[in-house]
Amino acid sequence: MTGALYSWGLLVVLGSAVIGFGALAVEKDDLHRLLLIDLVEIASIGIIALIGTDLAEALILPGLVVGIAELLALSQIYLMKEDLQDRPIQIPRIEVLQESPAPLILSMILIVYGIILSGFTGGAVAGLGVIFFIAARACTENFHLLELASGFSWVLWIAAFFVFMFLPGYWYLALMGAAVGILIKVITKMSLMGVMWEARS
Amino acid sequence: MYLEFGDIVIYFSPYTLSLFLLALVFTVLVIASRPERQLDIAFGADAYTTKDISLPEMRFRRFMAIACGLASMGAMVTGDVFDFCLFTSLVGICNVGIVAAVRSRHVQNAAYQYGLVALAGTVPLFGGAAIVAATTGTLSLIELSKTVLPAAPAVAKGFLVLGVMGEGMAPFYAAKAEMFRAPGAPYVIMCSLSSLLIFLRVIEVVLQM
Numbered sequence: 001m002t003g004a005l006y007s008w009g010l011l012v013v014l015g016s017a018v019i020g021f022g023a024l025a026v027e028k029d030d031l032h033r034l035l036l037i038d039l040v041e042i043a044s045i046g047i048i049a050l051i052g053t054d055l056a057e058a059l060i061l062p063g064l065v066v067g068i069a070e071l072l073a074l075s076q077i078y079l080m081k082e083d084l085q086d087r088p089i090q091i092p093r094i095e096v097l098q099e100s101p102a103p104l105i106l107s108m109i110l111i112v113y114g115i116i117l118s119g120f121t122g123g124a125v126a127g128l129g130v131i132f133f134i135a136a137r138a139c140t141e142n143f144h145l146l147e148l149a150s151g152f153s154w155v156l157w158i159a160a161f162f163v164f165m166f167l168p169g170y171w172y173l174a175l176m177g178a179a180v181g182i183l184i185k186v187i188t189k190m191s192l193m194g195v196m197w198e199a200r201s
Numbered sequence: 202m203y204l205e206f207g208d209i210v211i212y213f214s215p216y217t218l219s220l221f222l223l224a225l226v227f228t229v230l231v232i233a234s235r236p237e238r239q240l241d242i243a244f245g246a247d248a249y250t251t252k253d254i255s256l257p258e259m260r261f262r263r264f265m266a267i268a269c270g271l272a273s274m275g276a277m278v279t280g281d282v283f284d285f286c287l288f289t290s291l292v293g294i295c296n297v298g299i300v301a302a303v304r305s306r307h308v309q310n311a312a313y314q315y316g317l318v319a320l321a322g323t324v325p326l327f328g329g330a331a332i333v334a335a336t337t338g339t340l341s342l343i344e345l346s347k348t349v350l351p352a353a354p355a356v357a358k359g360f361l362v363l364g365v366m367g368e369g370m371a372p373f374y375a376a377k378a379e380m381f382r383a384p385g386a387p388y389v390i391m392c393s394l395s396s397l398l399i400f401l402r403v404i405e406v407v408l409q410m
Contacts, residue, residue: 017324024321030313037320044324048331059283059334063327066290070323073297074316080301081309 009050017043034074041067103136118179123186130191150188157181212280216405220277220398227394228270234387258302266388269295273395277402282333282340286326289399293319293368296392300380311379322367329360346409353410365403369396
């Protein structure tokens with residue numbers, strides 16, 4: 001019964017991909033094509049997920065990362081070719097965000113909770129708190145410091161994996177190193193996005 | 202010959218080793234060489250014009266060409282179907298990156314269209330790898346080459362070949378050909394070499410499964 005469900009799911013996802021490709025063939029606008037391509041890529045992630053084994057979890061993340069990287073690259077090229085790079089962005093002025101202490105409290109709660117969670121999920125939660133704070137308070141940060149922290153944390157994450165492979169006896173150290181590394185990596189990446197958004201406004 | 206790196210297995214055979222060495226030699230050439238000026242002949246006169254490349258553009262293109270070379274090297278020797286798909290996607294991104302810094306709108310348009318095709322190519326690529334994993338239970342090329350496991354279905358092999366063709370083989374190479382209008386050999390040549398190498402490797406991968 002479960003196997004039949006997976007087959008139906010695969011059929012639905014493949015059908016969605018075919019419909020997406022059909023829409024892509026008809027679409028003329030470059031931006032809409034990019035959006036449709038991203039939609040079709042979700043279908044590929046669905047195909048991977050429908051393997052239905054533990055291996056699927058290990059395969060989805062690299063597939064997502066590659067898809068996001070390609071999407072970011074193409075978005076940047078679209079901005080360059082359409083000459084949209086220095087367009088000013090106006091963040092709406094919302095009194096409850098920009099004048100009350102609520103954003104600070106909420107951001108602190110999210111950051112502390114993210115640090116306790118650690119790992120990728122913790123990084124995402126804490127990063128969200130940082131973005132929320134930056135968007136609400138309109139403060140600016142040093143890009144280079146954030147990028148430096150991001151780079152060093154990435155190295156820590158990779159080093160932790162090396163320790164896992166070559167020195168398995170020190171697995172706890174590697175586990176903590178990987179958790180802290182990915183936590184800082186995701187926080188800095190997400191806060192960088194928030195800072196770039198703010199810096200262009 | 203296998204080189205185990207945790208659960209990542211690097212697989213050297215005479216075929217993959219020769220492709221790897223080709224990619225390595227070309228990557229070293231890219232590291233060592235300086236960009237050439239693109240010449241445009243002025244028709245009707247004994248004259249030509251050259252296009253100068255700015256230093257930031259040169260550095261970025263050299264970096265992306267080296268990254269493309271490294272990704273090609275990885276794709277040549279990987280012993281895992283999914284790693285091959287990841288390296289192939291990385292080759293596609295790097296190919297876009299090699300010409301992304303060029304200030305010509307025509308080249309950027311071509312790079313964008315090529316990027317869309319490469320992005321579309323990742324769908325059958327990862328789908329094929331997923332089908333191989335689901336039907337055979339493994340992604341290891343070494344295990345798949347043995348006759349103990351059931352053979353991978355033809356549709357999975359077809360998807361893998363289609364995905365690699367989307368990275369720059371006929372009939373999808375039209376946009377890639379337009380990208381070569383960008384100034385700055387030898388970095389641009391890495392685009393065609395990387396596509397050729399991954400196509401040669403995917404033939405070997407598909408025949409092994």
